[in-house]
Amino acid sequence: MNYAQAACQALAEAMRADARVVALGEDVGRGGIFGQYRGLQQEFGAARVIDTPISEATIIGAAVGMALTGLRPVVEMRVVDFALCAIDEIVNQAAKNRYMFGGQGRVPLVARLPIGIWSGSAAQHSQSLEAWFAHIPGLVVVAPATPADNYGLLAAAIQCGDPVIYMEHKELWGLEGEVPPQHTAALGKARLARPGTDLTLVTWSKLVHGALAAAGEAAQQGVSVEVIDLRSIWPWDRDMVLASAARTGRLMVAHEAVQAAGFGAEIAATVAEELGIPVRRAGAPRIPVGYARTLEDAARVSAENLLQASIQFVSSDGRKRSIA
Amino acid sequence: MNYAQAACQALAEAMRADARVVALGEDVGRGGIFGQYRGLQQEFGAARVIDTPISEATIIGAAVGMALTGLRPVVEMRVVDFALCAIDEIVNQAAKNRYMFGGQGRVPLVARLPIGIWSGSAAQHSQSLEAWFAHIPGLVVVAPATPADNYGLLAAAIQCGDPVIYMEHKELWGLEGEVPPQHTAALGKARLARPGTDLTLVTWSKLVHGALAAAGEAAQQGVSVEVIDLRSIWPWDRDMVLASAARTGRLMVAHEAVQAAGFGAEIAATVAEELGIPVRRAGAPRIPVGYARTLEDAARVSAENLLQASIQFVSSDGRKRSIA
């Protein structure tokens, strides 16, 4: 089953089990442009799988109104970049509603905002903004890396009673992988993707696959890298990360997002505060993603980057500059 | 001269010197609701100090069009919270324009997005989102703490050829302070607000004043805190911060913004990576700002908090938990 089909199945099962679950967004009636809603309008009808106008602000805003009044909307934004047209609705409305109104209402909506570089699509279609949403109280933020987790985490997100920013990856839709029957994945729990002893490498989304490739290669070179697939960005699995980092004595965080003020900073800062061990980050340079492949590649964090950074880190004293 | 007047003067001088400088936004014609545009429409006319409809998306979008075609717009958003209605225009348009079009155009606009808790105004008027903009390539991010810097930095921002997110503080408008004639302040340069030897405390905006109060008190208690007013969030003055932290051996970053994924994480992570010294953060809890004073106070970082955190930090071994 591929990543798109896995999400589709989780949504279909949720819709079968609970009449309150609806889906809405542009092009969902024809299955979504990535096939992530395939067959759903046929099964559940146009009243529950709702084609909408190109009105991102109102797609989210209406979902808030739906959620407050008894539905559990799953909201399609196509890519996180377009959700920037609906930020008031996500941040000022969905995220704050429960608090601002003293718990009178709840906003159980799932907003699908895929992240990542979408090859050849350039600056306005290639952003990874998970750090933004982690910064906003009231939101849960999820970023599945595999078909199994896209199944399990989407199911969990629909169950969650609060707004979930559900960040699939723009280029994982076709990824094949096994989805064990009745597979579950809990919000806030990371996955130990590969055990290791010299270095803890924390990452999420598509880069998990790059990290695993790097770890495999590093092992050949005698460096044992533990790879953690964070899966949830908020809440993030501090326990697993801190335990692993305490054990290996070194932490590296890698993400596709721009490194500056990315979520890697939160993890690195936390580990530095809590454990005082050496930390490193590997994120994208602070440049927009360019169109030409050479430019796009300059904005990518590759398996090769992670391999080199890991080996260099393990063989260093842990600080980048000496204190004069 | 107060903080609002200082900005007003910088803008007036820029408008006198350069016919390309215009100001636009809601209520600017009556001086702005904080007096930050007082007298400007009288002096420069309604064609250059432009009253606009309540259309945040188009206020920024139009400013992009103006900037591309020869003007230097200064854009009023009242508070950063309302700028959330214009995020596509800031992030996908203003920030990426120069790059995406291969340098054909430049977007010399200054968007004024005041941050901070605005007492009694609750969740939708009390956010500090500087970390968001620091994460976006193409943007400069500024947060002045004093009338002098609001004068000098606004002047510098108007000179800057790229989009500047200019973040005054919602509660500093009435702050009085001296503005030396011909005062200048460079983008990207921090200010050593108070020298010290035991701990480097980096902060910005209104909290600079809280940090100075805490440092004064700490000195009484025998702890010498160096306070750095960062002033620019992007680019941030790595040189000054790293040099100071290397000297004192301890870094604390404090900000009014939510601590989780705040810009303090970037600074703490950088210092940990570069120097391997103990780091700490003091930001707001991850909760929306509540209305009642007790609730609002729970979301504030106070001078008292900073004092306690500083003293505890200096007297600790630098890590929060012991590695088992």
Added chain:
Amino acid sequence: MPANISAANPPHAEHLLSLYRTMARIRAFENAAEETSRGGVAVFGATADATALVRGPLHLSTGQEAVAAGVCANLERSDYLTSTHRGHGHTLAKGADSTAMMCELFGRAGGTNKGKGGSMHIADFVVGMLGANGVVAAGIPIAVGAAHSAKIRGSSSIVACFFGDGAINRGPFLEGLNWAKIFELPVLFVCEDNRYSATTATDAMTAGEGAAARARGIGLPAETVDGNDVLAVDAAARELVARIRAGGGPQFLHALTYRVKGHVSVDAAAYRNQGEVESALESDPLKLASRRLAAFGVSAARVAEVDAEARTEIEAALAAARAARSPESAEAYADVQDTGAGQWH
């Protein structure tokens, strides 16, 4: 309070008196709120001190009460309502308890929002009041979603969506009306046109013929009404609500009124001319209604009694709010979210 029909007061007089009562309660509530808000906010040159009981920006609907009263008289408790930053009137008219509301304005734990929202976020979900909103026009999509939900759930609830004249220049106005119409949703859009957007006369910022013309351009039937004449508002709303309940889809009401006070309580509104305000005061909705009541043969004493009752109610609300407790600091950490709620992480 059910209308007390007697021979001396024929039904239409009683109905008007009941509308008047709603307006009088709103007026009394807001006068009290204004009184207790002095020193509460730093804006328009005012400085805040720590003494105010009502903190932060306080937006009064003084002079606009007929819109809230006339529209809400046609709503059931099970209907929904979304409002703006200027929402006390809508909330009271929808049936919220004035004591719980005053407690909220005082930031008390027993307020409608547990002290978390204040005036600008006043809400009472139990009576279907889904919230004031600090962001202009942001209530529109939420209202539309609530109506969409009612339709999907097969509920008979309808939604009244209030917004100001300034809001029709924001994107969600277009998006929300379009959405409501293509899905034929049960929403009554109410543009409460008080001629101002903060310090700006809205007219100069609004192209074309205004709210109703725009609504029609998006395919919605639209009526314009004298928003200071509570009977006119009531009659128009009755008609539009009946169409909505009959499945006629979204309807639009443009109510012309006037913002008698400043934008927020500390705004002296020196930017407009006093003559304009004075002539507007001539058509104060309570004044108009009491003249009409007199014409209907309702005695001045009876009207004064209603005024007095309203004042008494609000005095009691004030006293209760004064005595009520503030939330504990720890309560700041509740109601955030179930998964991932913490203090710092």
Added chain:
Amino acid sequence: MPANISAANPPHAEHLLSLYRTMARIRAFENAAEETSRGGVAVFGATADATALVRGPLHLSTGQEAVAAGVCANLERSDYLTSTHRGHGHTLAKGADSTAMMCELFGRAGGTNKGKGGSMHIADFVVGMLGANGVVAAGIPIAVGAAHSAKIRGSSSIVACFFGDGAINRGPFLEGLNWAKIFELPVLFVCEDNRYSATTATDAMTAGEGAAARARGIGLPAETVDGNDVLAVDAAARELVARIRAGGGPQFLHALTYRVKGHVSVDAAAYRNQGEVESALESDPLKLASRRLAAFGVSAARVAEVDAEARTEIEAALAAARAARSPESAEAYADVQDTGAGQWH
């Protein structure tokens, strides 16, 4: 190429031939782009491989060329234009060089955008083309700002602002039109209505009578035109542009056309019925124009010659783009910003 007026080809025929030439160039450019884009993007079930010369989503305006040609024939080089994701036609018609454009689609350093933008962000500021845009409706406020700027600077430039039928349901449509009208700005809004928004038939998503009715609701004069008839578009645009240049404020043109291809090049558009497409092909704008040319007495050979010239031009563009160099990695770090540009910090 200046029109070559002769006795055999009276002026209107030469004018039509020149419009035809623009359309033929667009058609040839897009056919070539489509050809070289195979394997370039993962969407609609397609998978991307590394071989494509044109990468990423490629949106073709095949069948819509008359709108670009007819409108831009009335613009000066000093006028501005903003476009959408489907912007090759507008860009060529505004005067951009096809080789520089093809280089951009190939991601070459010598492309209009130095390889940084690609098809979806094609721009040529030298001819006033301020950019395609990957965000629906986002060009509208930018166009309005450019017009506002022209007015402030006392420039005589006007702005043509192209957007699709789907864009009229986004907030910036309302905000931008309102803004243009209250400031009486020199903008020609052009809704290029190809009946589809990605896989969705726009009609069902659009309340009321559509684009022109909405524009009128906001106070703008609006005309509707057959967008496949290049002479009709040209005539309507000439009239509206003349009004704008005469200080008549913003004008609105609703051009009805049809999206012949899928949303992006890999979209087979299986969601619509083939009959619809076939009947649309009957009124293909090039076909219509060549029939009209024949009626005007222009020989088929003359038309074929124009077609051939267009193909030759695009062959040359393709060859140049194939031969051109890609940007160096280091160029990824240029054009970000002056202050605060760095690699990671």
